[in-house]
Every structure is written in C-alpha cells, then in structure tokens.
Amino acid sequence: MTSVTLNEGLSQISLAFVFIAMAIYTVSFLLFTGHLARRASKDVAVSKRAFNIERIAMTLLIVGSVSHGIGVVLRGIAASRVPWANMYEFSISGSFVIVAIFILSLFFVTDIRIIAVLVNAFVLLVLGAATTSFYVQVKTLMPALQSYWLVIHVTVAVLATSFFNIAAALAVAYLFKTSGWFASRKGKLAGLIRRILDVFPKENRIEKLSYRFNIIGFILWTFTLIAGAIWAERAWHRYWGWDTKEVWTFIIWTIYAGYLHANATRGWSGRRSAWLSLVGFAAVIFNFTIVNLFFKGLHVYSGLK
Amino acid sequence: MASSQRSKYSRGEDVELPELGARGWLRWFWRQLTSMRTALLLLLLLAAAAIPGSIYPQRTADPNGVAQFLDNNAQLGKFLDALQLFDVYTSTWFSAIYILLFFSLIGCVFPRTRVHFDALRAAPPAAPKIFSRMPAHATFKSRRAGLIDMAATVLRKQRYRVVVTGNSVSAERGYLRETGNLIFHLSLIGVLIAVGVGGGLSYSGQRVLVEGETFVDNLTGYDSISPGAFFNESQLVPFKVTLDRFAASFDLKNRTNIGTPLDFKATVTSQVGQDGKPATSVIRVNEPLSLPHANVYLTGNGYAPQITIRDAQGNITFSGATAFLPQDANYTSLGVIKVPDAKTQFGLISFFYPTAAKLSTGALTSQFPAPVNPLLTANVYVGDLGLNSGVPQNVYSLDIKKMKQVAGPTSPIKGLRLAIGQTVKLPGTLGTMTFDGLKRFASLDISYNPGEGWILFFALSALGGLIMSLLIPRRRVWVRKVDGGFEVAALARGDDPTLEKVIEELANEIRQAEND
Numbered sequence: 001m002t003s004v005t006l007n008e009g010l011s012q013i014s015l016a017f018v019f020i021a022m023a024i025y026t027v028s029f030l031l032f033t034g035h036l037a038r039r040a041s042k043d044v045a046v047s048k049r050a051f052n053i054e055r056i057a058m059t060l061l062i063v064g065s066v067s068h069g070i071g072v073v074l075r076g077i078a079a080s081r082v083p084w085a086n087m088y089e090f091s092i093s094g095s096f097v098i099v100a101i102f103i104l105s106l107f108f109v110t111d112i113r114i115i116a117v118l119v120n121a122f123v124l125l126v127l128g129a130a131t132t133s134f135y136v137q138v139k140t141l142m143p144a145l146q147s148y149w150l151v152i153h154v155t156v157a158v159l160a161t162s163f164f165n166i167a168a169a170l171a172v173a174y175l176f177k178t179s180g181w182f183a184s185r186k187g188k189l190a191g192l193i194r195r196i197l198d199v200f201p202k203e204n205r206i207e208k209l210s211y212r213f214n215i216i217g218f219i220l221w222t223f224t225l226i227a228g229a230i231w232a233e234r235a236w237h238r239y240w241g242w243d244t245k246e247v248w249t250f251i252i253w254t255i256y257a258g259y260l261h262a263n264a265t266r267g268w269s270g271r272r273s274a275w276l277s278l279v280g281f282a283a284v285i286f287n288f289t290i291v292n293l294f295f296k297g298l299h300v301y302s303g304l305k
Numbered sequence: 306m307a308s309s310q311r312s313k314y315s316r317g318e319d320v321e322l323p324e325l326g327a328r329g330w331l332r333w334f335w336r337q338l339t340s341m342r343t344a345l346l347l348l349l350l351l352a353a354a355a356i357p358g359s360i361y362p363q364r365t366a367d368p369n370g371v372a373q374f375l376d377n378n379a380q381l382g383k384f385l386d387a388l389q390l391f392d393v394y395t396s397t398w399f400s401a402i403y404i405l406l407f408f409s410l411i412g413c414v415f416p417r418t419r420v421h422f423d424a425l426r427a428a429p430p431a432a433p434k435i436f437s438r439m440p441a442h443a444t445f446k447s448r449r450a451g452l453i454d455m456a457a458t459v460l461r462k463q464r465y466r467v468v469v470t471g472n473s474v475s476a477e478r479g480y481l482r483e484t485g486n487l488i489f490h491l492s493l494i495g496v497l498i499a500v501g502v503g504g505g506l507s508y509s510g511q512r513v514l515v516e517g518e519t520f521v522d523n524l525t526g527y528d529s530i531s532p533g534a535f536f537n538e539s540q541l542v543p544f545k546v547t548l549d550r551f552a553a554s555f556d557l558k559n560r561t562n563i564g565t566p567l568d569f570k571a572t573v574t575s576q577v578g579q580d581g582k583p584a585t586s587v588i589r590v591n592e593p594l595s596l597p598h599a600n601v602y603l604t605g606n607g608y609a610p611q612i613t614i615r616d617a618q619g620n621i622t623f624s625g626a627t628a629f630l631p632q633d634a635n636y637t638s639l640g641v642i643k644v645p646d647a648k649t650q651f652g653l654i655s656f657f658y659p660t661a662a663k664l665s666t667g668a669l670t671s672q673f674p675a676p677v678n679p680l681l682t683a684n685v686y687v688g689d690l691g692l693n694s695g696v697p698q699n700v701y702s703l704d705i706k707k708m709k710q711v712a713g714p715t716s717p718i719k720g721l722r723l724a725i726g727q728t729v730k731l732p733g734t735l736g737t738m739t740f741d742g743l744k745r746f747a748s749l750d751i752s753y754n755p756g757e758g759w760i761l762f763f764a765l766s767a768l769g770g771l772i773m774s775l776l777i778p779r780r781r782v783w784v785r786k787v788d789g790g791f792e793v794a795a796l797a798r799g800d801d802p803t804l805e806k807v808i809e810e811l812a813n814e815i816r817q818a819e820n821d
Contacts, residue, residue, distance in 0.1 A: 004567065006559040137561035143569050143590040211800060215775045222771055226764045234591050237509065237602040237750040239757060240500075241366050242394050247359040251352045258348035260775075264799075265341045276349075283352075295359055296370065 006138045010078035017071035024064035031057035032117035040195035065099040079138040091130035095123045101162040118169035149231035157224040163217030168281035170210035171274040244297035248287035255280040339412030347406040358393035414490045428468045429477035432783040439794035441804045446790040456784040473785040485773025495763035503756010505535040514548040515609040515746040544577040551745040571747045605748030607631045616736040622647045628746040635671040655683040683721045684713030
C-alpha cells in the first residue's frame with residue numbers, strides 16, 4: 001500500500017446518514033416504549049391497538065438500519081478499506097451489526113421483538129458516543145493493521161458482541177421478570193411495571209433464549225480469541241503476550257465460560273446466570289471503552305488523542 | 306466441566322461419616338475440587354485475578370512501564386512487587402488458580418470419558434412408564450399394524466440408535482454432543498501443555514540493523530535475547546540476514562492523513578548455513594521472513610545518520626551510521642555518539658530532524674517523517690565515558706554526570722547544527738564533525754516457538770469440540786403403541802430448542818410411512 005485516496009467529504013456524507021439513522025432510531029425507541037406502556041394498559045382495546053404501534057416502530061427500526069448501513073458503507077468507501085479501524089468506525093459498524101442481527105433473528109425467534117426497546121436504546125447510546133466523542137477524520141491503516149486478519153478477526157468480534165448484546169438485553173428482561181421486589185411492591189408504578197413485565201414471554205423462555213444467544217456469542221468469541229492470536233503472531237511476533245486487550249479478551253472468555261457452567265450448576269442457573277451474562281457484557285463494553293481509551297497497550301487504535 | 310452427577314454433592318453423603326481418616330478427607334477434597342461448582346468459582350476467580358495485570362504494567366509486556374512505576378512510586382511499587390502484581394500471569398496466586406482449575410478439569414473429564422465410552426456402546430434406556438412426565442410428549446391416532454417397526458425405521462433413518470422392546474421403541478441420538486464436550490476440555494489440556502513446553506523451548510531476540518549491516522544468528526549477534534527455560538544455544542540455526550534496503554512511505558497526498566505511515570518495507574538477503582544460496586526477500590510488519598527454526602519480524606525503524614569525526618590532525622576517530630531512536634510520529638530522533646579513541650574522551654547527544662522546522666518558541670521540531678529537510682544537532686560533552694570500567698553500557702544513552710558540556714545550551718559554545726554534507730568544527734581541539742549522509746535502520750525481532758503449531762492445533766480442536774458440544778442436540782425419543790394409536794415422548798439432555806417440533810415431525814413421518 002503506497003498510495004491511497006481518502007475522501008473526507010464522503011465521510012461527512014456518511015456521518016449525515018448516521019445522524020439520520022439516529023433520528024429514526026429515536027422515534028422508533030419512543031414508539032417502542034409507547035407500545036409497552038399501552039400493552040400494559042388495563043383497557044383491552046388500548047392494549048390491542050398497541051400492536052399497530054409496534055409494527056410502525058419495527059418498520060422505522062428497519063428504515064433506520066438501512067440509513068445506518070449506508071453510513072457504514074460510505075465510510076468504508078471514503079477510507080478505501082473496511083470501516084472498522086478506529087473506535088468511531090468500530091462503533092458505527094458494530095452497532096449496525098447489532099441491529100442487523102437483531103432484525104434477522106426476528107425471522108427465527110419472533111418473541112425477542114419485545115426486547116427491541118432495549119437493543120434500540122443501546123444502539124442509540126453507542127451512536128451518540130460515536131458521533132459526539134469518537135469521531136475522527138478518515139485515515140489510512142497503519143502498517144500493523146494492514147492484514148486480512150483485520151477483516152476476519154474484527155468481523156467475528158463484532159458478531160460475537162452483537163449476540164452477547166441481545167443475550168444481555170434478554171437477561172435484563174429476565175432479571176426484572178423474576179425480581180421479587182416488583183412482584184411484592186405496592187403502588188401505581190410497581191403495578192404498571194408488573195403489567196409491562198407480563199407482556200414479556202415466560203421466564204423459562206427468556207432464560208433459554210438468552211442462553212442460546214450467549215452460546216453463539218461464546219463460540220464466536222472463542223474464534224475471535226484464536227484469530228487474534230494467529231494475527232498477533234504475524235504482526236507482533238508472539239501469539240499471546242498479555243497485552244491489555246488480550247487480557248480483557250481472556251477475562252470475557254472466562255466469564256462466559258463461567259456462565260455456561262453456571263447454567264448447568266444447581267443453585268446457579270436462573271438469576272445468578274443472568275447476572276453473569278450481564279457481567280460478561282459489561283466486560284465487553286469495558287474492553288471497548290475504558291481499555292481502548294485509558295489503558296496502555298498495543299491495541300491503540302482509537303485514533304483519539 | 307459440566308458434571309451430570311451434581312446432586313451427589315448437595316446431598317452430602319460423605320459428610321455424615323464421623324471418621325473420615327486421611328484417605329476419606331482426600332477423597333472428599335478431590336470430589337469438592339472436581340465438582341462443577343468449584344470449576345465455576347475457579348473460572349470466575351481466574352477472570353478476577355487477570356484484571357490487575359491490565360491495570361499495572363507487566364514486566365513481560367512493558368518492562369519500561371514497570372521501571373517508571375517503581376521510579377515514581379517507590380513505596381507502593383515495592384508493596385505491589387511483593388504481591389507479584391508486576392508479574393501477574395506468572396505469579397504464584399495466578400498459577401495456583403489455573404493449576405487448580407486444570408486439576409478440577411482433569412478430575413472431571415477423565416471419569417466422564419470412561420462413562421461416555423460405555424454409553425457409546427450401551428443401548429438406549431427403556432421407555433418410561435408414564436410418557437406424560439417427559440418434557441415433550443404427544444399421542445397420535447392410527448389404526449395401522451406394524452407401527453412399532455415403522456417408527457424404528459424412521460428413527461434409524463434419522464440416525465438415532467434404536468432398540469425395539471415389545472410394543473415400544475427407545476432411541477437416542479447426539480452422542481457427539483458429549484464427545485465434543487470432552488474434546489473441548491481435553492484440547493484445553495493440550496493447549497496448556499503446548500504453551501508450557503513451547504514456551505520453554507522458545508526464544509525471542511532483538512537486533513537493530515542499519516542498511517548494509519548483517520546479522521549472524523548466534524548469541525552475540527543479538528542486542529538482547531530472552532530464551533525459554535529449556536533453550537539451548539545449539540538450537541540456533543546458523544543463518545545470516547543482511548538488510549539491503551529499508552523503505553518507508555508516508556502519506557503526502559491526503560490532507561487529513563499527512564505523515565501517516567503507509568508502508569514499511571525491509572529488503573533483506575538471507576543465507577542459511579555456510580553454503581546456502583542467498584535469497585532476497587521482503588519483510589513487512591505483517592509479513593515476517595520464515596527461516597528454519599526462526600521467524601524474522603519487522604518491529605520498528607528509524608534513521609541512522611552517517612557521521613565522521615576527525616581529530617585536529619585529521620585522523621578519523623569515529624565513523625559510521627548510528628541508529629537514532631524516533632521520539633515522535635514525525636521521527637524527531639535521539640542518538641548518542643561516543644568517541645573513546647580521541648585524545649580526550651568525549652560524547653555527543655544528538656537530535657535528528659527529518660523535516661526540520663522552527664517552533665514559535667525557537668525550538669526545533671520535525672514536521673514530516675520523511676527526510677525533506679534533514680538537520681542534525683548535537684551537544685558535546687567531555688569527560689570519562691565509563692567504557693573502560695568493563696560494565697556493559699547502553700549504547701543509546703550517555704551518562705553525563707561525570708562529564709562537562711562544551712557545546713550546548715549551558716556552555717559558551719552553542720550546540721552544533723549540520724545539514725547533510727556539512728562539516729563543523731568541534732569545540733577546543735576536539736577536531737571536526739561531518740554529516741556524510743543518511744541511512745535507515747530496521748529493528749528486527751528474531752523468534753521461534755516450536756509449540757505454536759501444536760497450540761493452534763489444540764485451539765482449533767477445542768473450538769470444534771465447543772461447537773459440537775453446544776450445537777448438537779442430544780435427545781432420547783420413545784414411541785409406544787397404545788390403543789388406537791401411538792404415543793411419543795422426548796427428553797433432551799442439555800439445551801434443545803426443537804424438542805416439541807421433533808415429536809410433531811416424527812409423528813408425521815411415521816404416519817406418512819403408514820400411507821405409503
């Protein structure tokens with residue numbers, strides 16, 4: 001690679017598409033919350049009409065994701081390479097994959113549509129942080145990143161993150177649903193929350209769905225770890241060196257391995273497993289934000305100063 | 306490790322024994338260690354124990370960081386060091402956790418391998434008395450005779466292991482789920498052994514080569530080398546590598562990207578043994594050169610100004626290209642030149658700016674990493690260089706404690722400044738200094754780990770085992786003839802998202818077989 005043409009103008013257009021996606025996502029988020037509130041209504045007619053709202057919200061989520069996808073592709077064209085070489089790009093691409101995996105999953109497991117509001121909120125948060133704090137102008141790849149492993153390793157890491165994310169959203173729903181605190185609490189708000197929780201699938205179902213997304217995530221994460229080691233051997237002359245990013249990849253792997261064991265251990269399945277799923281996803285987020293920005297290491301690709 | 310015998314421990318059958326004895330206690334300890342709960346707790350403990358290694362600098366990954374930390378926080382540093390917090394991943398406590406974890410794993414996997422081996426040859430268990438107690442069950446109407454045989458045929462076609470007893474069929478499939486589970490865990494043991502043995506036999510050495518220089522693979526050829534515990538010098542294969550040319554290209558075209566490195570390319574000639582044929586190859590950051598029992602990686606680069614120093618009589622006292630270490634992204638580089646052979650020993654602390662420019666403060670800086678406007682500056686120090694003491698010295702630093710600055714900011718004579726081709730007079734009778742030209746250097750890492758192939762092999766087999774153990778459904782299915790039809794029941798071992806569907810589909814197939 002000796003000469004590359006970067007197109008910052010096109011990157012600005014890409015950014016505009018990301019902003020449009022954020023606006024649409026915001027509307028669909030509001031509609032999803034409205035939908036839940038109406039579904040929880042004691043008035044049967046109101047509750048029934050709520051399905052129309054959900055349909056509109058879901059359509060908007062899909063429209064938003066198209067604009068989001070265009071933003072990601074344009075960023076890649078602007079940089080003449082894959083659009084995930086720094087934190088901003090990883091955020092927009094990663095959150096797009098989360099939405100895409102979520103929408104695709106709806107074809108296979110329809111009842112996860114109820115957590116659309118959580119996935120939607122998470123993606124909005126990621127895009128908000130990306131556009132306000134992480135944005136950098138298009139840059140070429142530093143020599144250490146010039147490898148086809150950038151495509152393989154990072155793509156699989158993004159996919160794993162998406163599956164962990166959906167599983168974590170389900171775990172949140174499960175924890176609310178099984179919480180004794182809401183079940184025993186008196187008052188209007190607790191009543192409303194109880195009725196909202198009734199809209200969600202049964203506890204067992206949520207738990208199983210969460211488990212299934214997590215096992216796919218875990219397989220993909222294991223692959224990410226191995227692919228990372230193979231790449232590290234090429235680029236950094238050792239397959240494993242306890243670089244901070246490697247440490248956190250290992251920590252995340254170990255937490256989810258613990259999660260899988262917890263699911264088969266009496267007294268640990270159910271709420272404790274759900275908590276572990278959340279701790280695991282928190283570690284994924286920590287790895288992406290705090291470790292990227294504040295920890296010293298070889299994976300210094302945020303592009304931020 | 307998923308243990309199917311978990312209930313055994315919660316009932317505490319050993320606890321009620323009043324006299325356990327040493328043996329009893331050992332057995333109790335072993336059972337505790339190999340229980341699933343222990344494995345889970347050890348995994349979580351391992352995750353938590355790995356955290357401090359990402360917070361504090363580690364000697365293996367960042368030795369300079371550790372030195373700096375100890376300099377800045379002597380008291381705290383000493384305390385942390387006593388807790389092995391700068392060597393987390395080789396510390397006793399971290400090792401203790403993963404060794405216990407692997408014992409727990411071994412204690413669980415080996416008995417399970419035996420159980421599974423037996424299960425692989427055993428017949429599926431007989432049909433339960435009451436089908437409705439099974440997690441999935443249904444009754445279907447049918448008047449056809451020979452139902453049971455048909456059910457057996459259908460199940461065999463679906464690759465179930467089938468046994469017919471009287472008016473019922475027992476079938477089981479998905480043995481590969483447990484096989485995968487065992488492969489996964491056994492492969493982890495393989496990874497651990499390959500990491501340990503490979504690490505012991507491995508070595509990793511560094512060498513800075515200026516264009517035109519040759520590296521010969523023996524211990525003295527390395528600037529630094531870190532060998533594994535069982536490493537032997539005889540492992541080094543006699544080869545040599547000459548850096549013919551180093552090329553770096555930086556972006557000058559895209560406004561937002563000026564000065565970003567686009568490519569680093571080291572062209573080398575290598576020769577294995579005395580009689581080997583010299584071969585020319587290119588080393589890049591992601592493209593190491595593979596030699597027998599060694600890989601040569603490109604890990605860094607910089608400038609090596611060629612300098613000649615002559616004494617007052619015109620005799621050459623120093624000549625050569627010296628590697629200057631880059632200090633920033635625009636390759637402002639710092640180098641040290643020691644002249645021990647002059648009448649008065651002296652040394653230079655020198656900066657090189659590939660594209661020199663003046664800051665508003667008057668200080669010099671480099672604006673671009675390529676040599677557009679190269680400039681060399683130097684401060685001169687006279688005094689004992691310490692080279693006669695016999696203590697090995699860092700070639701990149703000059704100990705100026707016992708030296709006197711004779712040219713530079715704190716002396717009457719200003720620091721020296723030279724463009725390429727220029728000669729300047731050194732202070733007093735030290736002679737002259739000439740900036741002859743510019744070469745580049747490459748930092749090479751030469752390393753080898755014979756365990757790598759094995760680690761990859763076991764890692765991939767672990768991945769394969771994991772996929773099998775998580776995605777292959779293992780289930781038992783029973784079909785029994787009842788009055789006016791048949792009953793089907795299914796039991797999943799582990800998670801199985803399609804259990805209900807399986808029963809429906811099976812019943813349909815049996816009925817379709819009926820219609821044929």
